[in-house]
Amino acid sequence: MTDTTHALELNQIRKSFGPVDVIHGIDLAIEDGEFVVFVGPSGCGKSTLLRLIAGLDDPTSGDIVLKGKRVNGIPASERGLSMVFQSYALYPHMSVRQNLSFGLENMRMPREEIAQRVDAAAKMLQIDHLLSRRPGQLSGGQRQRVAIGRAIVREPVIFLFDEPLSNLDAELRLQMRVEISDLHAKLGNTMIYVTHDQIEAMTMADRIVVLRGGRIEQVGRPLDLYNNPANRFVAGFIGAPQMNFLNATLNGGVLTLDCGMVRDVPSTHTGKVTLGIRPERIGVSLDGHGDEVITVENYEQLGAVTYIYGVFANGERLTVQHAHQIPLKRGQKIGVTFPTEAFHLFGEDEKTLEMNL
Numbered sequence: 001m002t003d004t005t006h007a008l009e010l011n012q013i014r015k016s017f018g019p020v021d022v023i024h025g026i027d028l029a030i031e032d033g034e035f036v037v038f039v040g041p042s043g044c045g046k047s048t049l050l051r052l053i054a055g056l057d058d059p060t061s062g063d064i065v066l067k068g069k070r071v072n073g074i075p076a077s078e079r080g081l082s083m084v085f086q087s088y089a090l091y092p093h094m095s096v097r098q099n100l101s102f103g104l105e106n107m108r109m110p111r112e113e114i115a116q117r118v119d120a121a122a123k124m125l126q127i128d129h130l131l132s133r134r135p136g137q138l139s140g141g142q143r144q145r146v147a148i149g150r151a152i153v154r155e156p157v158i159f160l161f162d163e164p165l166s167n168l169d170a171e172l173r174l175q176m177r178v179e180i181s182d183l184h185a186k187l188g189n190t191m192i193y194v195t196h197d198q199i200e201a202m203t204m205a206d207r208i209v210v211l212r213g214g215r216i217e218q219v220g221r222p223l224d225l226y227n228n229p230a231n232r233f234v235a236g237f238i239g240a241p242q243m244n245f246l247n248a249t250l251n252g253g254v255l256t257l258d259c260g261m262v263r264d265v266p267s268t269h270t271g272k273v274t275l276g277i278r279p280e281r282i283g284v285s286l287d288g289h290g291d292e293v294i295t296v297e298n299y300e301q302l303g304a305v306t307y308i309y310g311v312f313a314n315g316e317r318l319t320v321q322h323a324h325q326i327p328l329k330r331g332q333k334i335g336v337t338f339p340t341e342a343f344h345l346f347g348e349d350e351k352t353l354e355m356n357l
C-alpha cells in the first residue's frame, strides 16, 4: 500500500529516449517540507528526472506518486508543482507584475487575490520596487527572483528548481543560495533542486541525492555523505578540494601505500585498495618530518586557508588544505602526516570498506 505521508514517491522509474536508457530504475521517497537536492555530473539524468516529476515528460515505466496519488499521465498544469528554470523563461514584453500574474490569470483567479499574492511574493523577494519594469531592465539576480516569484504565487505543493543559479556570477550565486534557503525556511514547502554544483548541494539540502549514469549512488544528509560516502564516486564528488585518492595494498591489517607509507588499519580485507583522505585532514611540517615527504609543485595562499599541491616520489599527487598562512616555495620538500582516523578505504569495486576505527 502507498504511504500517503510522503510528499513524493518515485517507484522504479525508468526513462529511455528511443534506444537510449537514461534513467535506470530509481526509487526515492521525499517527505513533506524537505529540501532535496539532486546532484551529479553532466548527463547523469538530473534534469530528466525533474521533468518526469513535473509532468513535462512521461517515464517509460514506474510510478510517480504525489501525496499518495499516482500522477503518471496527469498534465504538468494539474500536478500543483511550480518549476524554476536556469533560463528564467520570463516574457520579455511583459512587466514584472504581468509576468508574476500571468499564470494566475490563466487559472481565472479573482483579480484581488492575484494582486495580493503578487504583492506578497514581490515583498518577500524584495522586488516590489521593480514591478513596473520589464525583464530586460533587470539584473540577472533580479530576473531570477522574478522567476522564483512566479513559482511562489502559484502556491505549489512542491517547488522544482532546475539549476536556477548557473547563469549568475559567483557572488550573486552565494547570495541567492542563502535567499532560497531562507525562502524554504519561511514557506516550509517541499523543494527539489537540481544542480551539478556540490557546494549548492551541501549548503542548501536537507538531503542530497547523488546521481551517476541514471542511477542513485547515495542518498543522505550533506555531512553524512561527506563523512561516510558509500563509494569512491560520492567521496570524490562531495567536497572541494576533492578527496585525495592514493593507491595501496591491504593485507592482514597492514596498509602499504604505493608512495611508501605503511600503516596498520583495522580491516580484514585483502587486495588492492584506494586510500581516500580529505585535504584538510592532512598535517604539514615544513621541516620535512611526518609520515611521508612531498615536493611542493604549486600552492595558493587565500589568506584564511592555504592549498598545497604536491607530488610524492612515486609521482602520485596530493592536495593539502592548511588552515594557516605558511611560507612556501615551489620545489620545496615538506612533511605530511596522515591520521588513521581520517582514512577512507575503497575496494576494487570502488565501494567503501568498513573499518572499525
Ligand SMILES: Nc1ncnc2c1ncn2[C@@H]1O[C@H](COP(=O)(O)OP(=O)(O)OP(=O)(O)O)[C@@H](O)[C@H]1O
Pocket (backbone or CB within 6 Å): 017, 020, 022, 040, 041, 042, 043, 044, 045, 046, 047, 048, 049, 196
Ligand atoms: N529528449 C532527449 N532525447 C534524447 N536524449 C536525451 C533527451 N533528453 C536528455 N537526453 C539524454 O539523457 C541524458 C541525461 O540528460 P539530463 O539533461 O537529464 O542530464 P543532466 O544530469 O541534467 O545534465 P546537465 O547537468 O548537463 O544538465 C543525457 O545523456 C542526455 O543526452
